[in-house]
Amino acid sequence: MxxxxxxxxxxxxxxxxxxxxxxxxxxxxxxxxxxxxxxxxxxxxxxxxxxxxxxxxxxxxxxxxxxxxxxxxxxxxxxxxxASPQIDHSVRIMGALQAKGIPVFSLTNFGIDTYDRAARDYPFMHQFDRDFISGHMKVIKPDPTIYEMLEDASGLRGESLIFTDDRSENIAAAQMRGWRTHRFKGPEGWAKRLVTEGLLTESEAA
Known part of the structure; x- marks a missing residue:
């Protein structure tokens, strides 16, 4: 898939x-x-x-x-x-994916007010194709419900999704649902994974 x-x-x-x-x-x-x-x-x-x-x-x-x-x-x-600074390489990766027509979703533990506050300083937060923000959803990762809610809203599941997160418990919960995952330890590793998956070229992921 x-x-x-x-x-x-x-x-x-x-x-x-x-x-x-x-x-x-x-x-x-x-x-x-x-x-x-x-x-x-x-x-x-x-x-x-x-x-x-x-x-x-x-x-x-x-x-x-x-x-x-x-x-x-x-x-x-x-x-x-x-909540600073912005990780510029990761933001470039997000933009590179969208420039190729690949949908990018957020799945984040973030409050309603804190998200709105951060978005004033970080414009990319208004640019996701779909937002899945825990404060609005009333449930946080790694509760399986939040992953199920993303699946139900997007119509996507399993290996049609690839998810990156810095916390091992959040990655494990996504793996239990069959998602492809990448434990984030820095943007360089994430970039390499997206190249390996054929989503970006090396120059696009730089």
Whole structure:
């Protein structure tokens, strides 16, 4: 079966996502480690990815941890600094696929408000042929439901899809549905995989 669409994760595939790096720079590694141990920022962010309101979620968490108010509010006020920079080579690959008429979908754990905020800085986020954003779908990877929802909406499944993601559990869930997959460790490897699949030439994937 030939590939009919290419599916991209966004965080750490098209945009770097590294809250630890941001907080290390802002408050120092020792204080960041203490913050992340005492405050469940990641858990809060997963709820935002499931569709919870971004600002309210951050402010509610800050209210529960008055000793960390300034740091917690950074998650909202400085969010774009954590979701940066754009991975230019990956964005070029996306454009090269579309220039050849190959549909490109997103499949991403992303909040509604945070996606809209990021899209102001990263225009490619408005250019997918189909968007599958967890905040709107109310379910996050690697729940099998989100993959099934993409299949049902697109009419594609199994080896007609090739999916890249940086997280092994998300890749494993796609493999369980028969999708072709590529564990993203950098755009060069992803480019080579698309050349191997016959979707791009080496010059197109550069």
């Amino acid at each position: 030939s590939i009919q669409a290419v599916v991209f994760d966004i965080g750490n595939v098209l945009i770097e996502w590294n809250p630890e790096r941001f907080y290390d720079k802002e408050v120092g590694e020792e204080r960041r480690r203490k913050l992340f141990k005492e405050v469940d920022l990641e858990g809060m962010n997963l709820e935002v990815d499931r569709g919870a309101p971004f600002a309210r979620s951050v402010h509610d968490l800050a209210a529960k941890h008055p000793e960390w108010v300034t740091e917690i509010r950074m998650w909202h006020d400085r969010w774009i600094d954590m």
